[in-house]
Amino acid sequence: MAASEENSALFPIFILTIMAIPLVPYTVMKLCRAASKKSKSIHCNCSECVRSGKYRKSIFKRISNFSTYSNLTLILLWAVMIFLVYYIKNMSREIQVFDPYAILGLEPGALDSEIKKNYRRLSIQYHPDKNPDPEANKYFVEFITKAYQALTDPISRENYEKYGHPDGRQGFQMGIALPQFLLDIDGASGGILLLWIVGICILLPLVIAVIYLSRSAKYTGNYVMHQTLSAYYYFMKPSLAPSKVMEVFIKAAEYMESPVRRTDDEPLHKLFMSVRSELNLDLKNIKQEQAKFWKQHPALVKTELLIQAQLTRKSADLPPTLLGDFRRVLELAPRLLEELMKVVLQSMRNIRNTVSVITSKDAGLVSLKDDSLKDDYINITYITCYIGQSRRDEVESFASLSLFVTFSNAVAYVSFCCHFPPISVSFHAMAVIPRTSQGLGWLRPATGVVELSQCIIQAVPLTARKATGGSTEGAPFLQLPHFSESVIKKIARKKVRTFEDFRDMTLQERAELLEQVAGFSSDKVTDVEMVLGMMPSVTVEVRCETEGEEGIQEGDVVTIQAWITLKRANGLVGALPHAPNFPFHKEENFWFLLADPVSNNVWFSQKVNFMDEASAIIAASKAIEDTMEGSGASVKETSAAVREAVQKVRSGSRLVMGKFPAPAEGNYNLTCYCLCDSWIGCDMKTNLKVKILKRTRAGSRGGLVTEEGPNAEDGIEEEEEDEEEYDDDYESEYSEDEEDKKDTKKKGPAANGKVHKKDSSSEGSGSDEE
Structure with missing residues (x-):
């Protein structure tokens, strides 16, 4: 014991x-x-x-x-x-070790006379005849008496001095660090130890793992549900105006799961009447359009109306029952918009297929519209089962499992789940395969997603992106404090037609304009200047080249290197955007896109953030070091290049590097976009001309200079020469619900792998409407 x-x-x-x-x-x-x-x-x-x-x-x-x-x-x-x-x-x-010398108050090796003397002294203090206290009696019997016997008995004293214990050498003991009631194997609690081991060491970790896997299986690494990705892939199209992007955005599974209560009907109808002008309803058939709107899934209606309440700044009119849902919609919006942006830019597309499966207990047979997709990965959106001629709505769905599987595995799963006689099963699936032969993303929906993100963060209606009175774009002005439609119209009469014109004015000129024309007080002018000082100004230096080669041939792996520099009037680099109407903290992010506006293709894309300087230094140093080592540079040259890159990052620049395959032979007039997801009017674009040569024999690339066009070193062209040619490349798409007309690709002499001059910030959403 x-x-x-x-x-x-x-x-x-x-x-x-x-x-x-x-x-x-x-x-x-x-x-x-x-x-x-x-x-x-x-x-x-x-x-x-x-x-x-x-x-x-x-x-x-x-x-x-x-x-x-x-x-x-x-x-x-x-x-x-x-x-x-x-x-x-x-x-x-x-729990103390038995030490007779310490108990008697002696030093180790004390004489017998000292031992007897201290024993008599302690006996007077603790002996039962002298001290009636039971604790004193217990201490005297269990400690003082045993210590005296251990030191007065020659054998016990020798054992203690030699082995540290009066009884001699003690054997090595091992035990289990568990409570005593678990080790009482002789009593009724003997089986508790087994239950403890099984429950704590096996069942508890297993239950935790099952719960974690069942929940995490629904989400991606970015905490977005797999069903949301399926919906985004399914509904995304090459050309979408921001209003159409909204329709895709609200179909996220996170929003579809939001509860719609009966008490929400009346406030939602009131909200609908106040934001009806922002819903793109056909005024000629307003009754039919309204009926069509309310026939949608209740969660879709609720989500869109709550987002419109944010865009039109009507959130103050929401009842308390809707405020919680309103905050949840806005809390999820940045994460879902970022995921939607990735879906648009990924080199994938969706294929809608109906798969007919005849199942039984033993086997399954698959019949596809396209047999080539048999081994492609799909995500089942829904399954419809038929028993004879009657429809059975109670089905097992892969969507609930949120798994990407092959068609063959889908058939096996349906066969396994069906324990009734042979039935006919049809399920609609999404196959994820390359969008194009080059695997390029889409430019128009990408800009639409960024525009929607800007409007949600700044609480600006999508309709404000249209050109209003005097060709002034209202959206960038509406994000400034104390600005309204009436103020915009007033300053437009003073020839301030664009947001860039307003930002380029001096402090004194702006103060006079706002005080005399808009009627602002000095405090309001100070607020405007404070926000203008927070707004970022971005410039880009970009270069495309084939490592180790003079030109770019079709099929080459092209390396793009871009330095994005951010400056603010207040001197900061990383800062949170001015967004008083967005109730959560939001870091500003930029999307760098290398795209062909004519073909609507995005060749390369990367997300850029200016908040984390330490991570940017590490990434830039590693990228420059790998590039220099790959080119055969010396250690000294590599160190100098890394130091230069670190200095650029600390001064407010970020390095973007990546690779993409060169397309077919031809001259490509590309555009580099740097789109901000939090500010309106801070987007930037610059033109880049790339010449792709025809693939020649291995090692023969010299025809670039003499026959095909100017050399890279001689082919630098000023961007202003072709400025008019690109005026309509990046217009705001809100008023264009139809697809763009197909234009022929512009061709002309161009230089490969050179840095073109940086362009000025585009207005509004990057529009170039003059």
């Missing part, structure tokens, strides 16, 4: 160790994240942002932000650990 008590005493130490192994590193990681997040909180301090309370550090808000499930669990676990440390500390005082 003594051994079991000693083992039981070690149980708190065992539990403390098991808890500390994962808890300490997780806490350190969480603190580091909190510190980095705090350092990034550089936000706008205009009166509207202060009034919104989004960045206000009140006590209640700090408590609510801190009181998350993970933080409370973390605090509880640390409280348990502190209690265990305190318990172990006190327990160590109770």
Whole structure:
């Protein structure tokens, strides 16, 4: 029993160790994240942002932000650990090694006379005849008497001095650090040890794994549901205006799962009447259009109306029952828009197929419209089962499992799930295969997604992107504090027709314009200047080349290198955008696109962020180092190039590098876009001419200079020469619901792999409407 008590005493130490192994590193990681997040909180301090309370550090808000499930669990676990440390500390005082010298208050090796003297002194203090206290009696019998016997008996004293114990050498013992009741195998609790081992070591990890896998299987690595990706792939088309992008965006599974209550009907109808002009309804058939709108899935109707409430800044009129849903819609919007952007830019397309399956208990037979897709990966959107001629709605769906499978595996799954007589099963599937032979993304929907993101963050209606009075684009102005449609019309009369004209004015000119024409006070003018100082100005230096070669031939792997430089009037590099009407923190991101506006193809794309300087330095250093080593540069040259890249990053630049296959022979008039997902009017584009040569024999690429066109070093052309040629390449698409007319590809002499001059920021959504 003594051994079991000693083992039981070690149980708190065992539990403390098991808890500390994962808890300490997780806490350190969480603190580091909190510190980095705090350092990034550089936000706008205009009166509207202060009034919104989004960045206000009140006590209640700090408590609510801190009181998350993970933080409370973390605090509880640390409280348990502190209690265990305190318990172990006190327990160590109770469990002491038997030391007769210490008990009698002697130094090791004391003489017999000293031992007897101290024993008599302690006897007077603790002997039952002298001290009636039961604790004193217990201490005298169990400790003082045994210590005196151990030191006065020659054999016991010799054993203690030689082996550290009066009884002589002690054998090596091993135990289990578990509570005593689990080790009481003689009693009724003998089987608890087995249950403990099975439950804690096997069942608990298994249950946690099953719950985690069942939940995580529904989501991608970006915490977006697989069903959302399926819907986006299915409904995405090469040419979509922002209004059509909205229709695709709201079909996310996260929004489809939002509850629609009966109490929501009346406030949603009121909201519909206030935002009806923004829904692109045909006014000639307004009744039919309204009926068609309300026939949609209730979750789609609710989501679109709540987004329109954000765009039109009508959220203050929402009842409390809708505010929670409104915040959830906006909280998910940036993540879903980013995923939609990736879907548009990925080199994939969707194929709609109906697969007929005849199943039984033993086998399945698949019949496809296109047998070539038999081994392609698909995502089942829905399954329809038939028993004879009657339809059976109770079916097993791959959509609920959120798995990409092959057609053959889909058939096997349906066969396995059907335990009734042979039936006919049809399921609609989405096959993910390359969109084009080159595997290019689509430019028009990509710009539409960015425009929608800008409008949601800045709470600006999509219709405001149209040119309004005096050819002034209203959308960029509406994101400024205290601006309205009437203010825009007033300043348009003073020949301020574009947002660029307004930004290019001096501080004094802007102040006079706003005070005298718009009637702004000095405080309002200060707010406007503060926001203008936060707005980014982006320039791009881009170069395309084939590593180790003079020109670019069809089929080559082309390397693109672009330096994107961001500047603000207030001197900051990374900052949160001015967005007083968006209730959540949002980092500004940029999308770099190398595209052909004529063919609507995106050749290369990459997301760029200016908030994390440390990660940008690491990425740029590695990319430059790999490039220099691949070109055979010396260590000194490589170090110099890396230092230059690091200096550029610290001064506000970001490196974009990637590769893409060269297309067929020809002259391509490409455009580099740098689109901001948070600001309107801060997009940038620059033209890039690339000449692709015909594939020749291996090693013979010299015809580039003498026959096909100018050499790369001699072919630099100023962008202004062809500026008019690109005026309509990147227009806002809100008023164009039909597809663009197909234009013939412009060709002409061009240079390969050279940096073209940077272009000015495009207005509004990057439009070039003059």
